[in-house]
Amino acid sequence: MRTFLAISNVMRTDGEFSLKDIPGTSGRADVIARSVTSAFLTSHGIRADVELYVVCLGPPDPPKTIRFIGSELKHLNPDERTTASLLQKALRTDPGGSWTVSTPGIQVKRSGLEVLDNLPKPFFLLSEDGGPFRPEGGTYVLGDHRGLTEEQMASMDSAGAERISLGPVSLHTDQCIVLIHNGLDTV
C-alpha cells in the first residue's frame, strides 16, 4: 500500500465553485485535482494499491478530509474538470464523524490533520530543505501550492515526520507524487 496525504489550506470546503473556472472560483481545486490523478492514474489504469487523503482546511467549512481508495475508485479520468467535479461532490456530502461515501472509492469525514494518527508510519514530509528520498513504505505528506503553515510544519515534526526532498528544483504537488511513485515502482 502507498499512502499520500495532501494538505490544502485554501481550497473551498463547501464545494461551491464553478467547473467552468476552477482555479478562479475554488481556492485552487485544480491543484488538488491534479494531485489525485497523479496519485492514481497510470497509462493503462488505476493504481489499486494507493490511498490518498486530502486534508481540507480552507474556508468556509473546515476541517474535512477526503479519502480516495484506489481499489474502489471507478471512472477516474485524467482531465482536471472531471476530477474537480468528484472533489465538489465530496465537499457537498455531509461529513460525519466517520467516513461517508460520496462517490465510489471517495469518502469524506469531519477531520483535520489528526487523520494522520491512523496512517502507516514512517511519515515523510516533502520539503525543500529535506534529505534525500529513499523509496520505502509509509505515508508521504505534501502541501499544496502554498505549502504548510509553520504550525503544520511543527506538528509534522512532532509526529516524527522525516523531511525529504526530491531534488534541487521545487515542484508542484502532483509532480512530486509522480516522482515518489516512480521511485517506489523501480525499487
Place this chain on the structure above:
Amino acid sequence: MRTFLAISNVMRTDGEFSLKDIPGTSGRADVIARSVTSAFLTSHGIRADVELYVVCLGPPDPPKTIRFIGSELKHLNPDERTTASLLQKALRTDPGGSWTVSTPGIQVKRSGLEVLDNLPKPFFLLSEDGGPFRPEGGTYVLGDHRGLTEEQMASMDSAGAERISLGPVSLHTDQCIVLIHNGLDTV
C-alpha cells in the same frame, strides 16, 4: 537546453473545440495541455531552458507543429483550461512555412515529423520496451495517450532514436516529462 517532442495523432488541428469540454471535443487536447505544463512549470516559475515541439497530425488540417519556447513564454498557468486555450490559439493561427507567433513564446508552422531534422541529437524515444534512462542532453520524443503508429516508430528508428523506458509502469506523457526533468535536474 532540454528539448521535448510530443506527437499527437488525434488532437483536432483546427482548434475548433470547446474549453468547457476539452476531453470530449478536442481529440484530447487535455493530454497535450498537461504535457505543456509538465514541460515548463516548476513550483516557482517557468523553466527557461526548455523547448517543446508538439507535432499535430490529427484531423482536419494536419500537419502542424506547435513550438513552445521556455525563455519567451509568459503567463503559463498550471490549469488545463488555460493551456488548452493557448493550444487553441496556436491551432487557429494560419501556419506558414516558417514559424509564426500565436502568443508570446508559442509558434506554429506547417510541419510534421520532419521538424525533428533540426532538433538536437541524440534522439530518445520513450517506449515501454526501451532500455534504461540515462539523463543526458538531446531530444526526448513521446507519444500521446494513443502512442506512435508503427510507421512513426519505424521513422524514429531510421532517425537513430534510442528507445528508453522510465520504469516498469507505463505512464502518461506528462508524467514521463516530469521524470525526465527530475533525472536531468539531479544529474
